[in-house]
Amino acid sequence: MDHSAADGNHRTGVEVIKDKNGVSQVLLRSPRGASARVSLHGGQILSWKNEWGEELLFTSSKAILKPPAVVRGGIPICFPQFGSRGPLEQHGFARNKMWTIDDNPPPLQSIDTKGKTFIDLRLKPSDDDFKIWPHSFELRLRVVLSAEGFLTLVSRIRNVNSKPFSFSFAYHTYISVSDISEVRVEGLETLDYLDNLCNRERFTEQGDALTFETEVDRIYLSSSDAVAVFDHEKKRTFLIRKNGLPDIVVWNPWEKKSKAITDFGDEEYKVMLCVDASVMERPITLKPGEEWRGRLDLSVMASI
Template sequence: MQQPAVLQWPYRQYDDGDGVPHITLLHPGGYTAEIMLYGAQVVSWTNEREEELLFISTEAVYEPPHPARGGIPICFPKFYDNVNMEENGFARTRMWRLEDLMHDIAFPVPPRDHAFVDFILDNMPDNFPNWPNHRFELRLRVMLGPTGDLTMISRVKNVNIDGNPFTFKFAYHTYFPVSDIRATQVEGLETVDFVDYLQMHERFTEGPNPITFDNEIDRVYLNTPDEITVRDRELRRTFTIHKDANLPEIVVWNPWDLEARRTADLGDEEYKEMVCVEAAAVESDVTLNPDQEWTGTQRLSVEYF
């Protein structure tokens, strides 16, 4: 009989030589998730067969001031263009702290068959461009469920004492591994309006068929369904993004060959092996008054067909 996951602190902490502490969630079912305290970035998610379910570039840099290219960087408080990752947001380039959120009502007690760990970020760089020195709390819970699902729950709270509101954007910038980008399709965004970042942010409407890839793509889909799938026809594997209404948008990105060659921390041919499909609030800004909170949840699942 399988034993339930330990309810509190079911992880091991280590430094694998890159100078950055890592946390690994260990679920009794054989699933794992590895998170760096630098950026609270999930850099690995494996199933019971030890198959890696996130893409990480072989050229990724795992030390400040760079976020690692791949995994799930958190975009906050600004959204950034996918190539110049050093711009527009500090959450993914700051050291987070471990936090016990067991008594935080915004984070319900996880079921006993879930492994989880909690983090907090409550400091920001001095003179961050276009975002005054607001006081905030960004809390994160990462969980592994009994079937290997990976859940991320983030809560942003405005703790300004000067009465000022602030406005931010947010995204779980998820890199999915694929066998061949040309054999990959994204389903659930048919007939949905989108903003095309490659066409001067013009607005268009997606056609009636799933999204396929034969060139660079960088789009934000608006008012999207709560479930979106990434189907790998060669591996016969489907990832599903389950998200809540506070993440109304889906970003779809692949750099293709030209931008891949221009990107120092991405291999020239690696665009064939990845696609970013991310739950987000980037075209619809979030504004919080003091003491107000916002919560955004993403759950990733995988199945083979």
């Protein structure tokens, strides 16, 4: 992408740029050299790099980078529906709307921004949104990059209407891995899960760790607030911490399904894994004036 057109700065370490299609993106940089890039199209995290410039998120080489397409990779924001079960398009409409930079967000006391680089985005429903989902909401997203290069996402959804509404939600996180057959996920042991490959039949995880030898598409229910993804070949571990997001969706399309996805390379299933902090099984219901908050903390460390 061409990042030559700069709009200016909102605060230290934050730059607003435009891609070749004229879509504004926010580039966050930590003092040590880590970075994150967020598109105002969908509020989507497109890139997260460590201080050595290594990309930590997967984006398909066949991803369509021009709206209204959603980029295949990074971290799309799925709201007010995650998945295909429901009245809306798969994964909802928030990931395909233009967000705005929020210059005056209400206080968020639960997160310390001292020494951190961050940006606040906001999405409000359009007239077209009301036609397909007739609810008045305000969705705010704070993206924080710590001095250590760790990434935090905090979403707040407020009901500003006179009638309750329900929604599901996910940070649809595409992790970059070296070889899926050498990856294991810990923190899911003994959990019940719904298997999307078996018509959502319910099972219990029996293994000490989840490993990958074929397609996986599971919804782990009421998971712990910390899940670890071990990449043996790169000797690094992703730690996924979450709050307000009870479920974890784990997805890898494997060989056959990869070939059927137009914006996904035939062999790219080998170098990616989706581990999504989400609200799936029991949607959130907000009464007028109520607010829901969900938080995701992503960190990476060296492992043996």
